[in-house]
Amino acid sequence: MATINCTGTLIDLSTPHTMGIVNCTPDSFYDGGRLKNDAAILNQVETMLDAGATFIDVGGYSSRPDGTDISVEEELSRVLPVLDLITARFDIKGLSCDSFRESVIEKAINHGATIVNDISAGILSENTLQTVGKAKIPYIMMHMRGTPQSMKTMTDYENMVVEINRYFSERVAAARACGINDLIIDPGFGFAKSTQQNFELLSDLDLLKAHRLPILAGISRKSMIYKTLDSTAQESLNGTTALNMVCLMKGAKILRVHDVKEAMETIALYNQLTVN
Template identity: 85%
Template sequence: MATINCAGTLIDLSTPHVMGIINCTPDSFYDGGKLKNDAAILNQVEKMLDDGATFIDVGGYSSRPDGTDISVEEELSRVLPVLDLITARFDIKGLSCDSFRESVIKKAISHGATIVNDISAGHLSEDMLQIVGNFQIPYIMMHMRGTPQTMKSMTDYDDMILEINYYFSERIAAARSYGINDIIIDPGFGFAKTREQNFELLSNLNLLQAHNVPILAGVSRKSMIYKTLNTTAQQALNGTTALNMVSLMNGAKILRVHDVKEAMETIKLFKELTIN
């Protein structure tokens, strides 16, 4: 559990790390359309790396609730040029592609991606696990029901934590059967979960440690924060920091964020709590 192999480099996850988000989408809930040109993308990646990010996560499909479904071709046209741009300038061992389509992932790997971040844990793409296993790269699997277009109507659980744990047990076993060694689980805050369920999940995040794989927490600027605080995603950095600390205290090893500097400061303070 302590390390994952990214392009031949072992990354130690016994202490927490930060994953910076690069959205190549016009309609993401917080930063959609902000990165309008090559210079803006490179500046953002450089800042994230300078601020301490270990991982950079590139995505071209907005998975927000009710997000627009786009074609594979459109997703590729957004993602591949950005991967090429990043790999030409930076040597990032942990370069992730955020997609649930195996055809996108297969091409993304050939363009430098070293991690797969799949919101569907293989449920929306029948060949995903086979491809990840063939390439022997780390796999982030998220809990979600349905699709981004339908998930808001799929929040009825008898025992949410039990069902999420069962989901990961089954998905991890499936991934292992395809030879996937490095697995990270993402509980999927905001995906087929109400605001109240998101807080229940965060409070019980430590119960996911039973799978003995690293946990990724992605709460950055999400509606569970800004709706609770009656504000906006743009004003939700302070709330993000607060919940990132809770995530760390409940076992998260990767924080997936828009704001790397603040997440790294949170980790630095958390380390002092665990040392003293």
């Protein structure tokens, strides 16, 4: 559990890390459409790396609730040029492709992606697990139900945490069978979960440690924060920081965030807390 192998580079996850979000989409809930040119993309990546990000996560499909279902061709046209741009400028060992489509994932790996971040854990696209297993790169599998277009209607659980743990047990077994060695689990805050359920999941996040796999937490500026605070995504940095500390105390090893500097400060304080 302590390390993952990113194409020959071992990254130690015994202490927490950050993953900076690079959204190449016009409609993401917080920063959609901000990265309008190459210079803006490179500036954001450089800022995140300078702040201490270990991972950069590039995505071209907005998975927010009710997001537009774009074509594979459109997703590729957004993601591949950005991967090429980043790899030409930076040497990032943990360069992630955020996609659930096998055809996008396969091409992204050929364009420099060293990690796959799949919101569907291989369910929404046939052969994804086989493709990742063949590439021998780390795989982040998230819990969700349905699709981004339908997940808001799929929040009926008998025992949510038990069902999430069962889901991961099944998906981990499927991934192992396809030769994936390095796995990270993401409980999927905001995906087929109500605001109340998101907080229930956060409270019980440590129960996912039973899988003995690194946990990624992605709560950055999500609606569970700004709806609770009667605010907006743009005004949710303070709430994000507060809940990121909870994620760390509950066992998260990667914080997927829009604001790397503040997340790194949270990790520094958490590390100091655990020393004593």
